[in-house]
Amino acid sequence: MSSLRAKIQDVFNEPACEQNRGKDAKARKKGCSKPLTPGAAAGGCAFDGAKIVLQPITDVAHLIHAPLACEGNSWDNRGAASSGPTLWRTSFTTDLSELDVVMGQGERKLFKAIREIKEAYGPPAIFVYPTCVTALIGDDIEAVCKRAAEKFGLPVVPVNAPGFVGSKNLGNKLAGEALLEHVIGAVEPGDAGPYDINILGEFNLSGEFWLVKPLLDRLGIRVRACIPGDARYFDIACAHRARAAMMVCSTALINLARKMEQRWDIPFFEGSFYGITDTSEALRQISQLLVKKGADPEILGRTEALIAEEEAIAWKKLAAYRPRLEGKRVLLNTGGVKSWSVVHALMEIGIEIVGTSVKKSTVEDKERIKQILKDDNHIFEQMAPRELYAMLSEHKADIMLSGGRTQFIALKAKTPWLDINQERQHPYAGYDGMVELVRQIDLAIHNPIWRQVREPAPWDRQPAVREELPSTKSETATLHVVQEFAGTTADDFGEC
Incomplete structure (x- = not known):
C-alpha cells in the first residue's frame, strides 16, 4: 500500500500540467x-x-x-x-x-x-x-x-x-x-525506423483512428503504438523506440507522455484529429517532430501536398451542407479535448456555438476555447439538467451534442441530439470523419420527426366545430330505424 501511495503522490505532482505547476506545494499534493x-x-x-x-x-x-x-x-x-x-x-x-x-x-x-x-x-x-x-x-x-x-x-x-x-x-x-x-521497454523491436511514432490517449472509438492511420501510411509514417486504441501487447512493449509522439487526450495520459520523453527522448505535442484544420495541423507537427529527430526533411513537402489534396476533397463534400447548416446553433455538453477540438471543427463550416462545457478540460483546453470563441460567456464548467432543459426548451440551440446521459433532456425539450461521446456509432476523426459529423448533424436537425413532435397532441388541440343535423331529420331517421326492426327477435338475424 505504501508503494501505491507513493505512485499517487507522484501522479499528483505532474510537472507537464500547467494547472498543477501554478499551485503551491500543499495544494499540489491534493491533486486536481x-x-x-x-x-x-x-x-x-x-x-x-x-x-x-x-x-x-x-x-x-x-x-x-x-x-x-x-x-x-x-x-x-x-x-x-x-x-x-x-x-x-x-x-x-x-x-x-x-x-x-x-x-x-x-x-x-x-x-x-x-x-x-x-x-x-x-x-x-x-x-x-x-x-x-x-x-x-x-x-x-x-x-x-x-x-x-x-x-x-x-x-x-x-x-x-x-x-x-x-x-x-x-x-x-x-x-x-x-x-x-x-510493459513499455520490455521488448526490443528489430525494425525500429526514423518514421515511427506513438499516438497516446487515442481510444479508436467507433474505429475512428482507422480514418487517420491511412493518412500516416501514405506519408510513410508508422504508428509504433496507439495507446490504447486497437493496441497489441507487443506494440506497446516496443513503444520506447518511437521517434515522436502525439498526445490526443492529455487529461488521461500526460504523465505517460512526459516520462517517455524523459526516459527515451521521445518528444510529444498535444493535438486533435477533429476538424479539417486541426487534422492538417496535427500531420504537420508530426512531420516536423520527426525531422527534428533525424528524418529526411522531404517529408515536410509530401505532408503539405497530402494536406492540400485531402482538404480540397473534404471542403468540396462539405459545400453541400453549408447552406443547410450555416447559422445553426449548437450546444456542446462534453469535456476534455472535445470541448475545443469539436468547437473549432464546427465553426469551420459556419455553425454557431452557443455554449460548450469545460468539465474535465485542462487549463490548456480552456485557453484554446477562449482563443476560438473570443467570448467567455459561452463557456460553462457544468450546467445542471434544469438549466440545460430551460436553454433547449426556449429554442436557444438548434441541436445539442453530448453524451448519452443527457440525451433525454434534449428529447424532453423536443430538440435534436447527437451523441459524440464514447458510445457514438459513427467515427468523426480526420477529414472523412469531419464530413460524417456534419452529415449526422444535418440529418438530426432536418429530421421531419421534430416538426411532428412539436405539434400539439390530438387531445390538446381545440375540438373542431361540427354541424348538427336538423332535429326533424334526426328524429325522422331514428323513427325509421325503430319501425324497421320492430317485432324482430334474435332468431331473425341468424347465427353470428
Missing part, C-alpha cells in the same frame, strides 16, 4: 480531482479509469481480482474497436466470495485464475486489477503477479488502482504508470 464520497457508487472510480485506459489493448486478458459485482460491465466499457483479437471483450474475474475473504483464499484463487487463463487462452500477457475489496483485505497483488510470471513464462501485470484511492482520471494515470513500470 474531487475526492470520492465514501459509500458512493463505483462509477467513475480509479478502478474504472484504469480499466478504461487498458481494456482496449485487444490481445491481453484482463483479470479482475474481486467479487463478481466489481466486474459488472463484462462485455465492453467503451465503444473502442479492434481490427483483430477479441480476447479483451471476454470477462475474467476471480469471483471472490465472503468465505474466500474470511479464510484468506484471495491470493491462492488469483494464482489459480492466472494459470487457467494461460492454459485456456494463451494470451501474450495478463493484466490483473485489484478493487476496493481485495486492496482492503491486503492481498499482495504484485507478489502474486511476479510469482505467476516466473511460473508460467508470460508477463502478468499488476494494475494497482483500487476504486477507493480516487477518481476515474487518477485511475487513467495509474494505468499509464503500470504500462511504464511493467
Whole structure:
C-alpha cells in the first residue's frame, strides 16, 4: 500500500500540467480531482479509469481480482474497436466470495485464475486489477503477479488502482504508470525506423483512428503504438523506440507522455484529429517532430501536398451542407479535448456555438476555447439538467451534442441530439470523419420527426366545430330505424 501511495503522490505532482505547476506545494499534493464520497457508487472510480485506459489493448486478458459485482460491465466499457483479437471483450474475474475473504483464499484463487487463463487462452500477457475489496483485505497483488510470471513464462501485470484511492482520471494515470513500470521497454523491436511514432490517449472509438492511420501510411509514417486504441501487447512493449509522439487526450495520459520523453527522448505535442484544420495541423507537427529527430526533411513537402489534396476533397463534400447548416446553433455538453477540438471543427463550416462545457478540460483546453470563441460567456464548467432543459426548451440551440446521459433532456425539450461521446456509432476523426459529423448533424436537425413532435397532441388541440343535423331529420331517421326492426327477435338475424 505504501508503494501505491507513493505512485499517487507522484501522479499528483505532474510537472507537464500547467494547472498543477501554478499551485503551491500543499495544494499540489491534493491533486486536481474531487475526492470520492465514501459509500458512493463505483462509477467513475480509479478502478474504472484504469480499466478504461487498458481494456482496449485487444490481445491481453484482463483479470479482475474481486467479487463478481466489481466486474459488472463484462462485455465492453467503451465503444473502442479492434481490427483483430477479441480476447479483451471476454470477462475474467476471480469471483471472490465472503468465505474466500474470511479464510484468506484471495491470493491462492488469483494464482489459480492466472494459470487457467494461460492454459485456456494463451494470451501474450495478463493484466490483473485489484478493487476496493481485495486492496482492503491486503492481498499482495504484485507478489502474486511476479510469482505467476516466473511460473508460467508470460508477463502478468499488476494494475494497482483500487476504486477507493480516487477518481476515474487518477485511475487513467495509474494505468499509464503500470504500462511504464511493467510493459513499455520490455521488448526490443528489430525494425525500429526514423518514421515511427506513438499516438497516446487515442481510444479508436467507433474505429475512428482507422480514418487517420491511412493518412500516416501514405506519408510513410508508422504508428509504433496507439495507446490504447486497437493496441497489441507487443506494440506497446516496443513503444520506447518511437521517434515522436502525439498526445490526443492529455487529461488521461500526460504523465505517460512526459516520462517517455524523459526516459527515451521521445518528444510529444498535444493535438486533435477533429476538424479539417486541426487534422492538417496535427500531420504537420508530426512531420516536423520527426525531422527534428533525424528524418529526411522531404517529408515536410509530401505532408503539405497530402494536406492540400485531402482538404480540397473534404471542403468540396462539405459545400453541400453549408447552406443547410450555416447559422445553426449548437450546444456542446462534453469535456476534455472535445470541448475545443469539436468547437473549432464546427465553426469551420459556419455553425454557431452557443455554449460548450469545460468539465474535465485542462487549463490548456480552456485557453484554446477562449482563443476560438473570443467570448467567455459561452463557456460553462457544468450546467445542471434544469438549466440545460430551460436553454433547449426556449429554442436557444438548434441541436445539442453530448453524451448519452443527457440525451433525454434534449428529447424532453423536443430538440435534436447527437451523441459524440464514447458510445457514438459513427467515427468523426480526420477529414472523412469531419464530413460524417456534419452529415449526422444535418440529418438530426432536418429530421421531419421534430416538426411532428412539436405539434400539439390530438387531445390538446381545440375540438373542431361540427354541424348538427336538423332535429326533424334526426328524429325522422331514428323513427325509421325503430319501425324497421320492430317485432324482430334474435332468431331473425341468424347465427353470428
